[in-house]
Structures are given as C-alpha cells and as structure tokens.
Amino acid sequence: MVLSMCIRQLCQASHLQGAWRAAFLKHIQCRRQGARRWTHSGGGTYRAVIFDMGGVLIPSPGRVAAEWEVQNQIPSGTILKALILGGDKGPWMTFMRGELTTEDFLQEFGRLCSEISETRVPVDSFFSLLTSEQVAKQFPVMTEAITQIRAKGLRTAVLSNNFYLPDGKSFLPLDRKQFDVVVESCLEGICKPDPRIYKLCLERLGLQPSESIFLDDLGLNVKAAASLGIRTIKVDDPETAVKELETLLGFTLRKVIPNTRPVRKTMEIPKDSLKKYLQDFLGTQTTGPMELLQFEHGQSNPTYYIRLANHQLVLRKKPPGTLLPSAHAVEREFRIMRALAKAGVPVPKVLDLCEDSRIVGTPFYLMEYCPGLVYKDPSLPGLEPSQRRAIYTAMNRVLCQIHSVDLKAAGLEDYGKPGDYIPRQVQTWIKQYRASETSTIPAMERLIEWLPLHLPRQQKTTVVHGDFRLDNLLFHPEKTEVLAVLDWELSTLGDPLADVAFSCLAHYLPSSFPILRGLSDCDVTQLGIPTAEEYSRMYCRHTGSPPIENWNFYLAFSFFRVAAILQGIYKRSLTGQASSATAEQSGKLTEFTSNLAWDFAVKEGFRLFKDMPATKPLMRSYHTWAGPQSRLHTPGTRSYVSIPEASPARASKGALVISPEGLCPPVRELYQRLKQFMERHVYPAEPELRSHQASSERWTPSPLVEELKEKAKTEGLWNLFLPLETDPEKKYGAGLTNVEYAHLCELMGMSLYAPEIFNCSAPDTGNMELLVRYGTEEQKARWLIPLLEGKARSCFAMTEPQVASSDATNIESSIREEEGFYVINGHKWWISGILDPRCQLCVFMGKTDPHAPRHQQQSVLLVPMDTPGIKILRPLTVYGLDDAPGGHGEVLFEQVHVPKENMILGPGRGFEIAQGRLGPGRIHHCMRLIGYSERALALMKARVKSRVAFGKPLVEQGTLLADIAQSRVEIEQARLLVLKAAHLMDVAGNKVGGRGASQVRRPEVVRESIDTDSSFPIRQTVETLGTLLQLYLGLFGQLFKTGKGRSFRYCHD
C-alpha cells in the first residue's frame, strides 16, 4: 500500500524520468504517444487551402534552372527568359495547356534558348533534371503542413500548371492522397492565371472563393486568384509561406518533433560550420534555413534534430570535456547501426561519422530522422487485442532478428568480449550498486551473493541491444511493423537471453511504476498481449532454441540491474536538486525492484531444488544403501561407522529437505532411531550426568557416557557427522549430506551430553574431518582410527591470549625446524578438551614463516599430548561452568619437539586447513543450537501450562502466548537458514556454505528463547532451572566461540 502510494506520487516526479534516461544513457529520437487524429474543425473561416505545385510544393522551375545553368555554363537567366517569352502563346504556356507534346516543346524551347543565349542549350538535360525524382520532391515542411491542415478537418487542393511527360502521363510528382481536389492544367486545357481554372478548382472543392487560401510563387497567378476573392499567399520560401499560412489559419502547421526543445544554452553547437558541413555532405540541393532542435533526453550524448531543405536528420555527438576512453562511444553506435542495417535489422539509417572535432566541437554521427510511432504505454490503449498481439509479436521478431545476425559476416566479431557476458554484467552492476549504496537493502545483499552462484552455465554470444523495450521501437504509423530499433548505446556482444528477459520487465511492474510503466495489474490475456512466458516461448520457437529453463535467473538479474540503476538515481537525487521527500520516495523504488528480483531468485531456487536430484553429481544410488538388516560389518572389512553404506537413493546432495519427514526413508529411519535413543537413554541419563559434572569426580569421564557410547555404536548411531563430500566413498563416515546430518544434529543438540555419546562432538569432529581430508595414510592410521572408534579424544589449539584470534593470520606461536623436528613455542587458551584424560592428540596451529605472504605463514602440526613441554596452566570457565572433563585450557607450549612427518599438508598450509576445518565445525554448532532452542521452548511450554497465576494458567496470559509464538517463529527462521547453509555446503562447497553459516542468527535465537523463558519465576524452579541454566551457559560457550561483537553484547546484558 505504502509503496504503491509512493509510486503514484513518484509519477509526478519528472526529474526521475530524466534521470532514468540519463542513467540509461538515452537518446530518444522520436517519441509519439500513438497515432492521433485531430478532430478539431479548423481555425477561422477558411475551409480549404489550394497549393500551386512548382515553387510551392516542389522546387520551382526557375530555381532549378538557375542552378542548372551554373553547372552547364549556360548564360544565367536563359531558361527563365525562354519560359516567359511569348506569354500566353509562348511554348511553355502552350505546353502547360497540353497543346504540345514533350518532343515538340523541347524542340521549340531549345531553339528559343539558343537564340537568347547565342549558344547551343541542351534543354533535354534541363527537362530531365526538372522532372527527376531527385529534384521533384515535395518539401517536408509542406507535407507536414498538408497533414496538419487535413487533421484539422480542412480540405486541400493542388492547382498546378503542369505538362505531359514523354510517356503520356501528366507530371505530378506528389502523393495524390494528400489532396481532396487535383486540378492539372495540361488535363484541363487551361492554365493559371486564367480565372476559369481557379473557379474549376473551387467548384470541385464546393467552396466559395473567400473560404479558401491559395499559395503560388508567381505574382501573376496570385493576383488572378485575389481578384476572384480568394485569400492568397505569395510564396518566395516555403518555410516562410507556411508561417504565414499558420497565421491565417490560426493553428500550427508544423509537426512538433516529439521530445525536442530549443537547444539549451550550454549545449549550443556552431550552426554555421555545421550547415556548411551538411551542405557539402548532402550536395548542392540543400538551400534554405537550417532548423536545429535538441532532444530533451540524451544528456550523455547530446542529440539534435536538424531540418535542412528536404532533409530531416539526427545528429548525435559526444559531450564536451575530458571523457573516459570507453564512455560516450558514438563511434560504436555508428558502427553497430551501420552493420545491422546491412544485415537487414531495422535501424535508423546512419549517414556519416565525423571524427573531426572542429565542426561541432566533438566527434558526431548523422542519421536520418525516422518519423514513426513509439508506444510508451505497454498496455497499448486504444488498440484492438489483435493489434496488440501483432505489435508484441513484431517486437519479438525484431529481437530474434538482432540475435540472428551473423557476427562474422557483419564484421562484428570484435564488437564485444566473447562469452561470460552475464558474469561480467553481474560484477559490473554489483560495483555500480556498491558505489551508490546509501543503506543496506537486504534483498540486494542476498542477490549479490546469489547471482554469482547461479550464473547460466552456457551462454550464446550474439549482438545484444542492452535496453530492449517496447518504447525503444519505432513503429510504422499504419502497420504493425518495426521501422527502427533505437538506443544502441548499451549494445555489445553478449547473452541474448538477457535481452529477452529485459524486454519482459513491464509484465512484472505495476502500471503506476514511474519511469518504466508496467502491466502487472492488467489482464494481459484479455488485452491480447502475450504473457512473459508466451513471449519467451515465442522467441525460442522463432530462433529454434530450447525453452529457457533458468528464465527466472534472467529476470532476477534484469531486476537487479534496474534496482542498481535506481539506486544510482536515488544517490544523485540526494545530492542534487530534488526535494528530500521525492528523493526519499525514489529510494523506495530500489527496494521494490530488488524485492521483485529476489522473488525471481527464490523461484529459480525452487526450480533448482526440484531438478537437482536428477542432475547433480555425487548422487547416491539406492542399491548401495545396506538397510538396517545388513548393518553388520562385512567380515574382514574394517568400518568406523555404524552404517556401512548409507546411500539412500532419493536424497541427493542437492536436495534441501526442511523437515525430518522429507528425508529419504533410510535417513528418516535413522532419524527415528536416534530420536528413540535420545528418549530411551540420553534424556533419562541427564540428571546423573549433571550430578557427575558437579561432583569432585568431574575431571574423570563419566562411566555412564562410556556405556552409552558403546550402546550407540552397536545401534548404528555413530560417526554420523562426516559429510559425504569429505568422504565420498563412505570409508569413514555415514555418508550423510550436510542437510541430512543437520536434522540429526539438531536432535543431538537437544541434550548437551548427546553429541559425545554419538561420537559427534567438537572438537573431535573437526579434527577427524581434517585428518580425513588432509592426513597421510600414516597419520590416519595413528590418529584418525582411534578417534573414529571413540577410543581417543583430541583438541585443537589455535587461539592465543595476546592476539585477536578470530583472524587466524594473527596467530604468533612459532614452529621452527630443528634437526629433523619441528619445535613449538607458544601460549594458547580456550583449548577445549585438552584437560580430558582421554585426549591424546593436539592439532596445533602456529607460524612456520612469519615473512611469507600473510596466508602462507601458518602450519598445522599433530602434537601427541604426551610430548614434553605441554604445560596446562588452568581450566577456563564460561560463567562458572568449566565443561569438565574436557574443559577449556590455557596452555603453554615450550620447546615442544614434534617429528617432521606430523606436519599436515606441508608448511604454509595452516590457514587453508583451518578454513576447511571451520566450515563444517561452524555449521554443526548451528545445527545443535537449533536443538538447544527447541528444548528451551519445550521446557517453557510445559512450565506455563503447569503454573497458575491470578486465577488462570500462565499460558492463558496473552503476552506469554505472544512470546511463545515469537520464539517459534525465530527458531523456524534460524532452522531454515541453517538448512540453507548446509545445502549450500552440499552443492557449492564449504566456503560458500560456511559463509551462509556465519550469517545464521544462531546464538541470538537461542538466547532469546531461553531469555523469554527465564524472564519470569521459572528461575525458582530448581529442576527446570538446571537444564535451562546449562543451556544458557552452554550457549555462552558458543557465543564466545563465534567471537562476534553482538554475542559479547549479550554477555554484558
């Protein structure tokens, strides 16, 4: 609602329109709202205009003769004298009355001319020129005037002294349809200034003399008309005559060139040098004044309308000043339009590229002005459904035509970089957006992550327009035919589907959307307009290409691009003239379009999820799933996981399953058994385990945990954590995907004791994965196997008190090489598990070369815990909880000698290893924390149902219900995020997924669930408090581990 209101208000913000154009580096050659028929009944009392032909509608014989004489070195004035000679009885007038054949006339006329000039005069050549198509062309100014006169409902006539041509037809090089009445002297046998021919004309018009205006270039003819009572105009220059006629008629006779205005002061160009250049370029026939207007838009490359004699041109130039080398490339526009015209694509005809800056100050090119219709409103008001469909079909066809141009034949192979258009575009628009970013827009952030991950795998390379929309097409006024495709500034070589999607933007925008009027609130089918899907199918059918399966990606990208452009406009509006209210509103448009873009990204995501099982590699085949009955080890084969071949078919690593019910049957069954195990063995053991942790025996592992571990192992609930990706052959782990494990891990997170019972607890899980990924066979045999079997435990030593250890490159502990050993010296803390008597291995991170590049200074060593020099200074506590028996130790490493073969991967690889280890580790924390949250919420619900205050159960207090609902919503959100991150790790790898994991609101949600619970007298209930307090403290352990600022803020609450 608010948004649509803003949009409506923005419709009035005309600056935006201009800004959009500027942003799109527009020039708009011809814009007309559509074919309009004037219904006005004319001005004043005049009802018709009568035109002479030669000298009024087309060049006069006298003028043509003057130029011809100069060119043929005939004494000046010869022809004119011969034309007049003999008056009414002379050869010219006789010829005009149709009394002489062309042959006889030329003979007689030639003789006369020779007598006058005393030289042989080739009158045939003059006659050919006079009647040639090149010369005998109607003045555009007159064509426009006639159109306007008729549009106002007035009648028109041509009253011409003309003659027969050699082929026996009369000479009338005009479109007869422009006139209601045509009177030709050679056909009538009478000619002007004979009054009879005027009367004949008036009679045919059915008008009185006073009701018409007559235009002629000969005074004699004008006089005769005037004497009959006709209003007359003596024509010396057609432009001036039209102005005079305008005054008499009282309305404009010039077609207003749409979207033009007088040239801005700052954009003026030297008229004289331009006119001279045009006269040279166009030839000698260019006489008369030059009209120069400027197109309103196109500030990027100033664009001008020029009318000079018969020519209507468009000049487009670079702006003045210092320019970036690739910007304002008018040469490129000229090149593409010329090449496309040759290839048959309708574009304005380019005439000349002038790189000489002396003419108008900067290089420019010229093209023909192309009058036509531009449909600005995509709903095409006033047209029939069939016409609308035809217009969209024509648009589609012309796009196919552009994309089918043979690059080699058109000489356009080097017009852009081949391939990778979309990746480059995505990066370009991300950069543009970042450069104009004013605040964080969540959808934009998501798109910036999403788009690069979903780039189309295959892209064709063709000419792309870059801004292909209905209103960039010029249509024939009467046919549904595209006359010209305009605005080529963003054209290049690229992926044609970007153009197809871009041309459908209107389908998804509301009609009130400023800048780009849309169709989303129209019933396009009823209007006859193809839907976007039909449009894209039409394109595919016509180009013979397969359906566009990632269509939604292209739409997401197109709207992202629009959002980035709008953000640029918004940023400029903040610093510019726009009122703060308007600027604020324009900011909303970015958000609106980015949300639209994200909608398409989501749709594309769903499509991918649906398609993935069939297309992704590493799909597990069903037959390898051993099933519960065959879960016994094959004799002689060593297995470290209680599920030898966990390979359910339907769950591929590509599937995002959002609830345990959606898991494939074998994993669902595993989930059920884990759940039962938790209910039967783990939850009931909690009070005893809690007591053990509080007792003086707490630094000795609880025998109950060891007992439950053995039970879990035999029940096949063991080492479930190792992801399929790390262990594709399922040599060591259960072969679950991260998504599958996420559901199981959440279940384990319901109890703080559970992860260890299933051999799925940190830091062993990370260390085991590290050994599987990077360990040598010897290292695996020595350390990995005992860990997988649950016979040993391990720790990971990275964090140091003296440096900010969230950045692993800060680590200072040294690892020096000395006589076949590595010698370690360093101070570490928060080393979880190091106090556990079962801890046999310390995975140690230190610096081998402080002078190497920043990320190659670190190395990882496997340090046996019984190596001399390891001194545990103290166990650390989190809010008083020491996490016995593993604890979190502060430790000194002094001259600790480690065999060289204990190095993992090699010197300098430590950072890389730590990153690899952290990905799954982080997400496992997240998965468990969702379980924590569920447990806390369950406790809360139980409690509010059981207690009564002020006469009713707590649960009936409205605010408590709201709190519960809030917690539920937040847990669900967090779970979806965790699952998405796990999914990304499955399909895009640990790095990308890890990034997703780091965005998960993991600790906050849990804290909020627990906080909600503990904000009322619950703290007084010892039994519940025990679990909650543990959850709370466990949570703070996690908060500190993540090392994020927000987490610390909560600690101080």
Ligand SMILES: Cc1cc2nc3c(=O)[nH]c(=O)nc-3n(C[C@H](O)[C@H](O)[C@H](O)COP(=O)(O)OP(=O)(O)OC[C@H]3O[C@@H](n4cnc5c(N)ncnc54)[C@H](O)[C@@H]3O)c2cc1C
């Ligand atoms: C219970 C517990 C167990 C632990 N177990 C181990 C273990 O087994 N092995 C081990 O080596 N370490 C362990 N740690 C240490 C833990 O890895 C570090 O505390 C963590 O990496 C942060 O490092 P730091 O304490 O040096 O904090 P610092 O790096 O000094 O500071 C962290 C702070 O920096 C800022 N910060 C850093 N990065 C970002 C970011 N990306 N975004 C926003 N803000 C950021 C935040 O304000 C954050 O709070 C454990 C910690 C705890 C609490």
